[in-house]
Amino acid sequence: MSQGQDVGFIHSAVFVDSEEELCRSMAESAFEGLELSEEVIITADRDRRRRIASLLGDRTHQVRFDEADSRYSTPRSAMHGLVKMLGDRRRRVRSIGEVRPGKDRHSEWIRYEAALNEVLTGRPVTGVCFYDTRLLSDHTRASMEETHPCRGAISPWEGSDAFRPPQDVVTDFPPRRIHPRREPDLLLTDVSELRPVRAAAADMAPPSRADDAALVVHELTAMALADASVVPEIRMWSEPDRVAVQIISASDSFADPFAGLRPARPHGNNVALWIAGQLADDFAVARTGPVSEATVVFVEDR
Amino acid sequence: MGRVLSHENSATGRRHACWGYGDEEDFWHRVGDFVQEGVDAGDRVVTMAAARVGSPPARDAQPRQVIRMGVEDFQRNGGVPGWTSRLRRMVGDALNDGFAGLRLIADATPIATSAQLRELLPWELQLGRLASEYSMRVVCALQSSAVDKELSVDLASLHDVVEGAVPLPLATIRLTSDGLSVKGELDSTNGDLFEAALAETTGDVTIEMSGVDFMDVGSMRVLRRFVMETENTGRSVTLSSIPDSVTRCWPLLEGVS
Numbered sequence: 001m002s003q004g005q006d007v008g009f010i011h012s013a014v015f016v017d018s019e020e021e022l023c024r025s026m027a028e029s030a031f032e033g034l035e036l037s038e039e040v041i042i043t044a045d046r047d048r049r050r051r052i053a054s055l056l057g058d059r060t061h062q063v064r065f066d067e068a069d070s071r072y073s074t075p076r077s078a079m080h081g082l083v084k085m086l087g088d089r090r091r092r093v094r095s096i097g098e099v100r101p102g103k104d105r106h107s108e109w110i111r112y113e114a115a116l117n118e119v120l121t122g123r124p125v126t127g128v129c130f131y132d133t134r135l136l137s138d139h140t141r142a143s144m145e146e147t148h149p150c151r152g153a154i155s156p157w158e159g160s161d162a163f164r165p166p167q168d169v170v171t172d173f174p175p176r177r178i179h180p181r182r183e184p185d186l187l188l189t190d191v192s193e194l195r196p197v198r199a200a201a202a203d204m205a206p207p208s209r210a211d212d213a214a215l216v217v218h219e220l221t222a223m224a225l226a227d228a229s230v231v232p233e234i235r236m237w238s239e240p241d242r243v244a245v246q247i248i249s250a251s252d253s254f255a256d257p258f259a260g261l262r263p264a265r266p267h268g269n270n271v272a273l274w275i276a277g278q279l280a281d282d283f284a285v286a287r288t289g290p291v292s293e294a295t296v297v298f299v300e301d302r
Numbered sequence: 303m304g305r306v307l308s309h310e311n312s313a314t315g316r317r318h319a320c321w322g323y324g325d326e327e328d329f330w331h332r333v334g335d336f337v338q339e340g341v342d343a344g345d346r347v348v349t350m351a352a353a354r355v356g357s358p359p360a361r362d363a364q365p366r367q368v369i370r371m372g373v374e375d376f377q378r379n380g381g382v383p384g385w386t387s388r389l390r391r392m393v394g395d396a397l398n399d400g401f402a403g404l405r406l407i408a409d410a411t412p413i414a415t416s417a418q419l420r421e422l423l424p425w426e427l428q429l430g431r432l433a434s435e436y437s438m439r440v441v442c443a444l445q446s447s448a449v450d451k452e453l454s455v456d457l458a459s460l461h462d463v464v465e466g467a468v469p470l471p472l473a474t475i476r477l478t479s480d481g482l483s484v485k486g487e488l489d490s491t492n493g494d495l496f497e498a499a500l501a502e503t504t505g506d507v508t509i510e511m512s513g514v515d516f517m518d519v520g521s522m523r524v525l526r527r528f529v530m531e532t533e534n535t536g537r538s539v540t541l542s543s544i545p546d547s548v549t550r551c552w553p554l555l556e557g558v559s
Contacts, residue, residue, distance in 0.1 A: 279551065
């Protein structure tokens with residue numbers, strides 16, 4: 001695969017097994033990006049930034065560094081950070097960073113990497129994703145190979161035989177469901193009005209999250225009502241420090257495999273899932289036959 | 303009197319009220335009270351209705367203190383622009399004639415049943431602004447059974463006070479000297495009204511939002527579009543006291559173009 005301004009999204013994985021190799025390879029990729037007049041952004045923690053800067057030398061000031069902890073705290077925050085970073089840039093961007101799936105969220109990170117292929121299609125972005133094989137299980141490594149069409153830190157980008165279309169990958173890694181453990185404190189049935197629903201969500205949420213809960217629940221309910229005249233059920237659970245709301249749609253309204261990871265289209269109708277993913281502390285969607293559900297949790301700010 | 307939603311203008315204590323009445327007797331009874339209150343307060347009082355007579359004369363009214371006009375005066379005198387400047391002159395005349403201010407009670411039912419919101423919106427916004435800037439108290443009366451309910455709610459949104467048999471609006475929108483002031487909740491039921499009101503602003507504009515309790519994504523998009531399109535024309539837009547939820551959600555709407 002060749003490098004060029006009109007190629008669209010290039011998504012490449014690099015597997016390393018030492019910090020030295022990782023930093024050297026990141027610097028090598030950065031140098032190429034600078035030579036190609038790309039805007040180069042490296043996401044790394046402070047120690048790694050120092051090591052890479054020593055390799056970049058007097059070209060360090062031409063590279064932008066982002067803090068790894070905030071950018072890669074969760075897949076949803078990583079997607080938001082990426083979208084915000086890209087903005088409406090016309091110049092090609094090269095984003096270089098290490099993703100650490102960890103044990104608890106590896107399937108969410110796999111979904112994130114798959115979603116990038118969907119979300120950034122056609123955008124002038126080169127995403128070079130580094131993985132430390134010492135921290136990956138074989139299973140996770142194999143999944144990451146499936147989510148990156150290319151291999152390597154610099155061009156020519158080596159095509160990956162393991163790559164699978166994003167919709168196929170997310171089928172193997174469906175989003176987890178949120179299962180509240182008790183009966184809801186409030187059950188609304190045959191809902192057709194939005195105002196009482198958002199008022200209820202605000203009332204049951206901790207005060208610091210009342211506004212976000214009202215907005216997200218309003219938008220998800222509105223999304224479900226766009227497909228059917230009533231929403232069969234809305235369930236709410238309230239604890240002193242949190243609220244959980246589950247909206248059951250009469251149709252497959254919420255059955256987006258990339259729910260929460262797909263940024264809002266300027267005039268599109270997926271904004272509810274996007275803002276739910278960004279504003280809620282926890283968010284999950286599920287489909288059961290012809291119906292679908294969306295569950296959001298808001299936790300008190302501390 | 304019924305439910306009252308107040309958006310009191312604290313600067314002058316004057317109000318622009320929307321009042322829903324049941325029948326003619328109800329209307330003329332209120333007119334009588336309104337006129338007497340105005341006379342007692344030393345204001346010049348103007349009544350505007352389909353019939354020029356209908357309420358008994360006010361006690362102790364001075365010469366030319368109470369003026370009765372027909373609805374056809376509004377329709378004949380140039381619509382919104384004509385009446386906006388005419389009202390300014392009427393306030394000035396009242397003050398020059400030694401009265402404390404001007405009060406107007408108008409039966410807006412014939413106008414509301416023959417015009418659409420887009421024609422009435424500029425009038426009500428300008429009337430509200432005049433009431434806040436001058437010594438005016440205005441009551442716009444609507445016969446609840448004759449005016450479309452949705453239009454009634456939209457019109458009520460453009461008033462400081464809603465009284466009587468008019469459904470309470472979710473939000474109130476006022477034109478101010480430097481832009482727009484919005485209170486209450488904005489969602490799909492009043493998003494079009496919000497957009498139309500924004501379009502009535504001129505020059506550099508401040509949108510005051512300290513009283514906004516809720517704003518859905520659709521309304522945020524309306525506001526974003528207004529900000530971008532307005533600033534492209536060289537005008538400045540200031541968003542004052544944006545709710546925290548809007549501040550958090552706004553960057554999320556930029557999306558991927």
